Amino acid sequence: MLSVESYIGNPEKNSETGLLDIVLDSSIQTNLDSICELVLTIFDAQACLITANFSQGPITLSQCGESLSELNDNQQASINRVKQFEEFVLDTNPNTNADSKNTASTIYEAHSPIIFPSGLVFGMLIFERHSESPLDGKEKAILSILQRDITNHLIQQKQAFEEAKSTELHTLISKHNQDWIFVKDESFRIVYANDAFLGVYPENMQDKIIGFTTLEEYDVAEAELFLADDKTAFEKGICIVTEDLHMPDGQHIIVETVKRRFEDEYGKAYILGVCRNVTRREHLIRELKKANDELDDFTSIASHDLKSPLNAIKRLLEWIEEDCKALLPEEHLENLNLVMNRADRMQVLLDDLLRYARIDQGDISTAEINLAEVKHDVTQLLDLPKNITVNIDEGMLTVPVVPFKTVMLNLIGNAIKHNDKAEGLVKVTMLDSRHHYIIEVSDNGPGIEPKYFDRIFQLFQTLRSRDELEGSGIGLSVVMKHLNNFDGKIEVESDGKLGSTFRVYWPKKAK
Structure with missing residues (x-):
């Protein structure tokens, strides 16, 4: 929920007086001072002040004219509780000034809350005047206009501040982003480029980027691809590509580029491009693919070139066992069986290894x-x-x-x-x-x-x-x-x- 602080900031304790004080934006301070002076003129008031309702209590933001008469406890409390216009009679005295017409004059204290459209009671406009009668309907209407001017100005200032802050933040993000960020118009001319994008070009070329297509700096085939991608982004709303580029500064890199179509507040179309250098990633992917291909080649070799001679060895051992079983001593037969078991184990190991290598397939x-x-x-x-x-x-x-x-x-x-x-x-x-x-x-x-x-x-x-x-x-x-x-x-x-x-x-x- 919005508060007074969200519009004008937080008050701080004055080191000299020990009281809470606030330093306003110059535009806001000027507007509030002008309202106070208008109140003195329009309502023939002797004093006027504008307060703000902070959590610590009301603080005066602007004051002009004579000091206000001291308020009693009930009137002071009304500053915090009042939700609509109220006017108090402070005193009724005969005018004894020698230059006056000796007419009776009443001192009125007007309290008018400053309320935002959201319902936030921002503060109070208070003024003191000498008059024969309270404010009439026309005067109250004028007072409402003055109060509306205060709320409108504060809202506009807050929006302007937030927009400026957002713009500044976006500019900082774009400026310090390592990705290349650029905007092109419908004629494929670059209308914005961040520092990373500009840094790709040699210094003597950087003044030929904004307002230009820069296509002439690339090979014809690459330039044609750029244009085709730009057209796709304008027509379909988005284009995502990974491409090998030869940059104007001589680098050969691989980039992933996302181009999105957008329109400004006047309906004019542009494309926003974000280009990321993925050279290292792509090289790793290509190396991994090469390694996988080599593993596949090994699997094929193991399937044919290793299994065939192994099967031949096993058959030879079986023939030797059949032919020499009755001729060989017992200890020699044990050694022969041990060799045959080792061959069987090698067969199992090779089959298991091939199955392991082919898991991903x-x-x-x-x-x-x-x-x-x-x-x-x-x-x-x-x-x-x-x-x-x-x-x-x-x-x-x-x-x-x-x-x-x-x-x-x-x-x-x-x-x-x-x-x-x-x-x-x-x-x-x-x-x-x-x-x-x-x-x-x-x-x-x-x-x-x-x-x-x-x-x-x-x-x-x-x-x-x-x-x-x-x-x-x-x-x-x-x-x-x-x-x-x-x-x-x-x-x-x-x-x-x-x-x-x-x-x-x-x-x-x-x-």
């Missing part, structure tokens, strides 16, 4: 599924020992089906593979929250010591020797990569003795 289509459907996949795809029981809750989810099921199968498979109990149990439960599906995969296996929590999600990391337990050490890395791709997360709870719980937070799809 998989099917990510979304559908509604029941969590219990994972039980069928566990039965079909995992080697489920007879001593392991897997319980999975019912619960509907809308998720990317393939990535989600891959995560679940890796977690459940991990819990099955590492379970060392005679009667193993794996439970999958779902909790609901506002922004995530929370799925817990718990087991009664050996657990994981907390010091290994970070290590288990790293590529190729296992906590037991591969001779003890076969595995590539990629399963939980696959889980982490899928969750990172979908802005999910995973937590682990275990004391290293009584089983483990993996808690997956899978983001819900925005509706």
Whole structure:
């Protein structure tokens, strides 16, 4: 809610008098002083003052003429409570001045509240006069006009101040913004450019920017693109492009430019352009794309150039075993079996590595599924020992089906593979929250010591020797990569003795 302070500022204590005082804008002070002088003239008043109702109490803003007669307590209180014009009789005395006509004269004190259209009681206009009668209707109407002049002037000054402040703020923002900001008219001439935009051009060219198109400073092809984008912005209202530019100062940069059409108060059309240097970002994106392409090439090489010789090695080992099984000593057969196991392990590792590399290329289509459907996949795809029981809750989810099921199968498979109990149990439960599906995969296996929590999600990391337990050490890395791709997360709870719980937070799809 607006207050007196929002129009004329806050009062401060005068260091000399110790009283509250306020220094007004010169235009406001002049207007109030003029009103006081008009009151003296129009109403033949002896004194006039204008007060403002601050939270600390009324403060005089302007005063002229003789000092006002001292008010009694009731009249002083009226300054704070009065909501409409009131006129008090202070005294009635015979005029004893020798030059007068010896007519009786009454001293009147007029209190007229200054009220804004919003209902804010700004203050009071008070004047004292000697007259034979109170103010009549015509005089009250004139007083209303004077008061309206006060409120109108204060409102206009406040609006002008806010507009000037807003303009100054916008100018500062534009001036210090590192983006290039410019405005073009319908003839494609630049009518405004901030310092960042001007700084792109050599100093001897900067006086040829405002009022010019500057198209001649660019290659013909680039200039034609600029014009096409400008025309699109004027016709459709907006144009957003990313382009490579050769600047007048010799730089080669990549920029993202947004051009928007707008109209001034007279209906004249312009386009506002904001141009951002995204060279570093685009170079990083291009480097990342190159790295991804190289990873794809590696995947292709691994699929063909590594798997083929590996399969040949495995076949040769199998032939040697068939041909020499009866000829080789027992210890030599053990070594041969060890080599064959290593070849099988390498095959598994290579297959897992290829699946990990291709995660970003998989099917990510979304559908509604029941969590219990994972039980069928566990039965079909995992080697489920007879001593392991897997319980999975019912619960509907809308998720990317393939990535989600891959995560679940890796977690459940991990819990099955590492379970060392005679009667193993794996439970999958779902909790609901506002922004995530929370799925817990718990087991009664050996657990994981907390010091290994970070290590288990790293590529190729296992906590037991591969001779003890076969595995590539990629399963939980696959889980982490899928969750990172979908802005999910995973937590682990275990004391290293009584089983483990993996808690997956899978983001819900925005509706």
